[in-house]
Amino acid sequence: MSDRINHVPERIELRLPGGFQLPPFGIHQFLALMIVCVALWALGAVWLGLQGAQQWVGSWQGNLQLHVYLPVEKKDQLGDLKARLSTIEGVDVVRHINRKEAALWMKNWLGDTSLDVDKFSSQLPESLELTLADERNDFIFSDIRDEAARFGASVNEDEIQLANAHELLQSIRQLVLFVSVILALAMAMIVSNTLRMILLARADEVHLMRLLGAKEWFVRMPFIMEGTLLGGGAALLGWLLLWPLVLGVSSWAGSLGIALSPFTLLLPLLFGGALVGCLGAMIATAKLISPDSVDS
Amino acid sequence: MHRYCIPMSNDQNTVSKPIITMQQLMLRYPTGKVALSGVSLAISQGNFVYLTGESGAGKSTLLRMFYGGLKPSSGQMGVQQWDMRSVSESDVRELRQRTGIIFQDHKLLFSRTVFENVALPLRVQGWDKERLVPRVRKVLGFVGLDDRLWSYPEALSGGEQQRIAIARAMVTNPPIILADEPTGNLDEETARKVLDLLMSLNQSGTTVIMATHDLHLLTSHPGRVVQLHQGSLVGDSYE
Numbered sequence: 001m002s003d004r005i006n007h008v009p010e011r012i013e014l015r016l017p018g019g020f021q022l023p024p025f026g027i028h029q030f031l032a033l034m035i036v037c038v039a040l041w042a043l044g045a046v047w048l049g050l051q052g053a054q055q056w057v058g059s060w061q062g063n064l065q066l067h068v069y070l071p072v073e074k075k076d077q078l079g080d081l082k083a084r085l086s087t088i089e090g091v092d093v094v095r096h097i098n099r100k101e102a103a104l105w106m107k108n109w110l111g112d113t114s115l116d117v118d119k120f121s122s123q124l125p126e127s128l129e130l131t132l133a134d135e136r137n138d139f140i141f142s143d144i145r146d147e148a149a150r151f152g153a154s155v156n157e158d159e160i161q162l163a164n165a166h167e168l169l170q171s172i173r174q175l176v177l178f179v180s181v182i183l184a185l186a187m188a189m190i191v192s193n194t195l196r197m198i199l200l201a202r203a204d205e206v207h208l209m210r211l212l213g214a215k216e217w218f219v220r221m222p223f224i225m226e227g228t229l230l231g232g233g234a235a236l237l238g239w240l241l242l243w244p245l246v247l248g249v250s251s252w253a254g255s256l257g258i259a260l261s262p263f264t265l266l267l268p269l270l271f272g273g274a275l276v277g278c279l280g281a282m283i284a285t286a287k288l289i290s291p292d293s294v295d296s
Numbered sequence: 297m298h299r300y301c302i303p304m305s306n307d308q309n310t311v312s313k314p315i316i317t318m319q320q321l322m323l324r325y326p327t328g329k330v331a332l333s334g335v336s337l338a339i340s341q342g343n344f345v346y347l348t349g350e351s352g353a354g355k356s357t358l359l360r361m362f363y364g365g366l367k368p369s370s371g372q373m374g375v376q377q378w379d380m381r382s383v384s385e386s387d388v389r390e391l392r393q394r395t396g397i398i399f400q401d402h403k404l405l406f407s408r409t410v411f412e413n414v415a416l417p418l419r420v421q422g423w424d425k426e427r428l429v430p431r432v433r434k435v436l437g438f439v440g441l442d443d444r445l446w447s448y449p450e451a452l453s454g455g456e457q458q459r460i461a462i463a464r465a466m467v468t469n470p471p472i473i474l475a476d477e478p479t480g481n482l483d484e485e486t487a488r489k490v491l492d493l494l495m496s497l498n499q500s501g502t503t504v505i506m507a508t509h510d511l512h513l514l515t516s517h518p519g520r521v522v523q524l525h526q527g528s529l530v531g532d533s534y535e
Contacts, residue, residue: 014425016412016415017408017412205405207403211365211392212392213390213393
């Protein structure tokens with residue numbers, strides 16, 4: 001009998017304030033969750049777009065190559081051209097693609113065909129493959145063009161455009177990173193304002209806990225936990241909402257050779273969301289003053 | 297921790313070790329207003345003390361100083377084992393954990409059950425959830441409200457709410473209970489019942505210091521009366 005009366009009845013849910021006990025989930029928290037979720041979803045979508053663009057320009061591996069073509073009739077100058085190109089600052093490796101390798105590439109490119117691949121490949125110019133150490137060198141492409149022109153060779157201009165696009169993507173990446181930081185701060189402020197409202201509503205509770213001699217971590221922990229979970233929950237929801245977007249553009253992206261993977265964003269979004277929520281909660285509780293505080 | 301020990305040999309009412317001592321205590325608010333001036337007093341363990349005086353005499357201010365809500369501007373003040381002039385934040389927390397406080401407005405959490413209100417000081421002190429129910433039930437039994445464990449305070453009368461506040465103050469078994477006009481909003485009959493409870497606590501060894509205007513209660517519940525007037529001590533007697 002005494003055991004029964006000394007236990008919490010099943011219909012009662014204990015909500016003891018302070019410590020590792022979460023405050024009740026209300027309309028304020030729901031609104032903050034939705035706002036942070038939308039912001040994180042938008043951020044995730046931008047990063048996914050950047051991921052796709054990087055795949056499209058072929059710079060996913062971070063290894064940029066450029067080809068210079070020398071007409072067959074000038075192949076006796078190939079050694080000099082290779083030596084000159086190697087001296088250009090920013091060119092890492094210059095490799096001659098021999099005729100056998102070129103024929104194999106053409107065979108693969110043409111696929112299952114009845115055409116005489118050897119005959120076609122014999123018409124191909126001599127090819128030099130340049131691996132660039134740094135495509136951000138302003139003069140590297142004009143230097144390569146100049147040297148190639150001196151020997152009557154030509155440069156694959158499509159590859160130069162891709163290199164320029166890669167450079168542009170690097171700049172966009174920096175911009176997105178900056179926007180991400182600004183959005184993170186904005187989200188932290190949203191969480192902070194939400195928790196500040198909750199703190200105002202529960203000022204009596206905080207005051208009472210302090211009057212009873214509660215330690216500061218005990219008073220603040222529920223709010224820190226709430227902020228962290230709010231951010232983490234919004235990130236998870238935002239990540240889940242990325243899937244309809246990815247599935248919606250998958251066939252179009254597939255035709256461009258792009259395979260978007262939201263899984264690469266799961267951990268950064270979750271960790272970032274939780275961090276932003278925790279930061280917001282810490283801002284909200286930084287000046288949590290009650291009457292009768294020790295220093296009041 | 298700052299230990300405090302002032303000999304109070306001139307206090308003939310001291311029957312055991314002083315739990316609170318004050319000498320030439322002064323409190324000046326940042327606005328310049330002097331709330332307490334030249335108060336010298338010793339309160340022994342087990343005393344039942346009424347703090348009386350007109351509104352603004354300094355009763356509530358003195359009570360707040362007893363739990364570290366305000367620090368003395370000058371003079372000396374020792375509460376339990378701490379020197380209140382040089383007490384640290386962690387010392388104040390420890391002092392508050394060893395002090396029961398009852399307010400005129402109860403300061404009950406109306407969104408929490410009676411159990412959650414009374415269990416709060418135990419939770420602050422790190423008690424396991426399993427131990428809370430028997431302890432809270434026992435204390436509520438003492439104030440006659442053990443059948444209201446899972447009720448919300450708003451469902452209780454003013455007197456019952458004040459008894460819940462008493463239960464919350466005594467649940468950790470503190471050596472001292474401070475009560476700031478606990479009968480101020482109650483009718484005479486209910487006020488007597490509340491005072492009966494405080495007297496019972498005092499008889500079990502708890503020091504009770506109560507600020508009050510209800511001097512007529514002294515006839516049925518005698519105790520030491522400390523009278524303040526405009527921040528100064530003007531009377532100290534047993535009635």
